[in-house]
Amino acid sequence: MWGGWLPALGRKGARYILLIDDIWSVETWENIRNWLPHVKDSKGSKVIVTSRFQAVGAACSGRDGTDRLHTVNVLSEPKSKSLFDQGVSESQSNGSEKEKVHEEIWKYCGGLPLAIVTMAGLVACKDQSKTNDHYSKLNKLFPEQVARLTLEDVTKILDYCFNDLPADLKTCSLYLSIFPKGSKISKKRLTRRWISESFVTEKQGKSAEEVAEIYFNQLIRRKIIRPVDHSSNGNVKSFKVHDMILEYIVSKSSEENFITVVGGHWMMPTPSNKVRRLSMQSSGSKDWNSTKGMNLSQVRSLTVFGSQNGRLTFHSFNNRIIQVLDLEGWKGMKDKYLNDICKMLVLKYLSLRRTEVHEIPSKIEKLQYLETLDIRETRVEVLPRAFGQLKRLRSLLGGSKNPKKALKLPLEKNKEPMKALRVLSGIEINKDSAAIASLHQLTGLKKLAIYKLNIQEGDQLFKQLLSSIEYLSSCGLQILAINDEGSDFINKLDSMSTLPRYLVGLELSGKMEKPPKWIEDLNNLYKLTLSVTVLRTDTFQLIKNLPKLFSLTFTLTAGKDDRDIVDILEENKLLTDREIIVPPGGFESLKLLRFFATLVPRLSFAVTEEDVMPALERIDMRFQAFEGIYGIETLKSLQELHLSVGNQADEVTKFLVEELKDNANRNYLDDKYATKWPKIISD
Template identity: 55%
Template sequence: MCGGLPLAIVTMAGHVACNPHKSLKGWSDVCSYLFPESGQDHRKELTQEEVGRIISYCYNDMPAEIKTCSLYLSIFLKGHRISRKRLTRRWIAEGFVCEKHGLSVEEVAETYFNHLIRRKIIRPVEHSSNGKVKKCIVHDMVLEHIVAKASEENFITVVGGNWLMQPPSSKVRRLSLQGSDSKRAKDTEKMNLSHVRSVTMFGSLNSQLPAHLFKYGIVQVLDLEGCTGFKKHHIVEICRMVLLKYLSLRRTDTKFLPNKIRKLKNLETLDIRETDIVGLPNPIWQLERLVNILGGNKTTRKALKLPEELKKRKKMKALRILSGIEISGGSVDLHHLTELRKLAIYKLKTMGGAASFKDLISSIEYLGGYSLHTLVIDDESSEFIKSLDDLSYPPKFLIALELYGKMVKLPNWMKQLNVLNKLTLSVTALRTDNLKDLSKLEALFSLTFSFRAKEQDRQTLAMVAENKLYSNGKVTVPGGGFKSLKLRCLSGFLLPLLSFSREAMPELERLELRYNMLEGLSGVENLAKLKEVHFTSDAKADEDTMTKDIVEEMGIALKINGKKSKIIVHQ
């Protein structure tokens, strides 16, 4: 009945998947409703009206709280790749999600997001290395239906972009500014914004920011991610929005946060990633409701300095995510942050050796017994990482762990991380004995070895070369173990010869290799469930004869053993 149209098929399939107990009579009624002229041959191409009827029916079938969350999708531009975390954090700030059945608000928001995927309202377009959806998009026709519903219910007012919406007849509740058209900007100036609770902007602040917006103090969500034209007076005016819960300045050209940020007593999420902000102002400690502090730049490892007051005062106990920070020598006591779920340290500066970080080590050990489940540490000197072996108790609830620095020996407690799902280590830790220990981590889904450009010094390359000496000139992946591993990534200037034993990584589906020099691969045919091998060489095409030889040899080996794995070479 869907006429072979993919959108109609997947939308209806999502509806069917979420109603497994519907009776035969129930399904018959659905068919009669969607296609009243049941005697007709429905193998013909569907009309737009019929497709719209299917989308509308499937939308109306969703639980009320999921409908509300789906209406929120109309905030984003047509074809926009929507970040899962950005979306779920905004749901929480808007009050669409609350704790239930013993689940935290973040976990409930996650179930709502997954329900929308199952319903085919949103489609995944990018996954994280742990298998979770990182970004999604909404099909144009589905989004058109959602935008129409949002406008009809005065849920969201969209200005600009691809949609021609009638100006709201009543007060604006949520505003999405999607274009810099001067005529539409003037229309916005005429709107009643006295009750606006949420503002999202795309493009330039200069051409579309309503002059009278900041005088209303009831805005709770302000999302300016990626906007240009950010001026000093904008951040001063933002600090007057005293009810603000969610503030995103990510990828804007803002350079500082003023001390007046202390006025935002209700702020829960502060996202200043990929900006020129290098430090938090001292009064930040007064924002005791802050749940998420997101700073720095994950790619460049540019970090956010913590103010001295924050280190001294035992405040901000609601913090769950503290990401992208810099920690310099001296006392950094985080024991009081017992709600902390994620700690990401992008820069460590030792002063007086690892001993100067005894409070930090003690804090990690202490928080590991509470709710800490993601730990990221980038230690250029490697002194701090070496001292992690001294932990008396392992952070046993860790789900994700990333350790960067020159490291050969792994902390002894790593073998006890029974729920660890994602692990990223420096390439200097790529050794046969380490792989044997890691193979015992039964929950491990993703394993990555990498190092960045700044680590490509002679000492690092020498350490990588020495690792081969522990296994007769190559690094060997042992047979057995790695029972849950689906993804493995290797990224570095030099990757040593890698050999896969029989029955190695029995569940591995994807192998990714990024390098300038790759010494070789053997035994890939032993990977029973391998689907894809990705080669990405940073060497010049005319210099990369080694990749061609390795790919050719691998193809022959896979063919001989009857494997149908894809070999993909990225230029």
């Protein structure tokens, strides 16, 4: 594999910096080094190699006396204690004796950050009265405290923390071994799979989704996983697993024959017994044959990673027992495979996301146990009538956000309601959507996301949809998103007689004239997205007292010739002397404010003795045309202002952006004003 690109480094006059991370053996390094150009030809270029093994480091520093070995020092005692205390801050006590016990525990970690934060996660999640138990057990593991832990010692600490997990959480953590090293993992992808594997079930009056959320947060608190991305409502969207923790989990999973990993980074022995859960992490065609010789008759979960084409013979598996089939991003997935997939009669989880699938066959009605169907970012445009027969389906995920595409519902209404459905996302509703007549029967629905809506006010469907949303809102609908392409439907939502009191997320996009007045009474609302056409001072007045509002977004993508949008924005500015003013007071919980629109009008934060958006930490703006933002230095909690300027921005917009950045830089140079201006980031 190295021969494909490393020789290019030796081209005449080429300079480079090459980072090769985490080499495990001297042999591997020597194979790489043979392809590198000689030091005399490097012209000041650098190769940086990292390894956890001292022998590799010695081998890397042995050529021509020009290589240097840098040993990374462990943390000092003060830094170790500080890192540990930070990790257990939620469980710190006032007693000096417990502080002393904490000190003894972090000293066993040898100054290694991974060991420190992992142990801190364990202590943070345990009853502090049992801290002495940790101390005595660690004392048996390490009779003598050492300045530097070996790899074996770190494994002992990971083993200790893993064995402390409750049984359900152990299983959920072992499941992480399905994912490749260094991958960014979707939280919802993981939790939905937990549920499909029956690792998470309803418990003590909580739904399976709520229990999965609790388990996921426990893994974060215990430092087994770390958040990477957050959604606009502040919740974790994706996460990663530290390489060394994942290595431990993969090894443990292999020992217990819990998950079998093929290809990828980990070189695990071929199982001698039956494979239960198979993770194919190969990226090249060579490794697709590495399942030869394995007994695949008992595989109940199959996951394929890698974007390259490869041949996968479903005949090797027992279709009668496969419960999870995750082919997300696999370019080898073709329509012809769906005939075999529809024979997997106990399938619970099916993800075809980002594959080349065009059509879902009517045979899908045979999958009577299916709970999750993910066909986002595929070429599937319409669902078959047989879709309505999936009575256990909990999540239907379709369409695409960028570019905006939507999934059409069946042309006929369902005879029997899909009462198990909790998430219906990415759908299109138009005059031919007869299935909308049975929407009100989905009384268990928690999320409804309509990516495209195009019906006329006089149509029967218009009344049916409005009535259905009102009824579902009274039944517990929590997230509602509607992208109205011109039907004027979102302007009729104010006529609803029942308050959608359970909503925690609301997104209304289109040519909205004014937001529904009932928004001001949504005391549980956490995330609100409104069309930029209602970007007015009175809109801020309407929503400023929402107690839990965390994220507020104004958005709309208008075409070049969409003069209606421009006219509406001009009228909005005339209401308040040609600028939008964010008034003081309220917004006690708001931390994220976003403006995603072709044109963002002049925006000013009121300068008064009363605080304006006192908790606001970040502003995001994406636009082609921009008329300026003023008063941001008065926002006491604001940390960052992100500006994304479109390629077609005019000179006035570019000038205003540069002026804003210059003002921020000048204030940073003056200590008197250094704390008043946020960091400004633009692209």
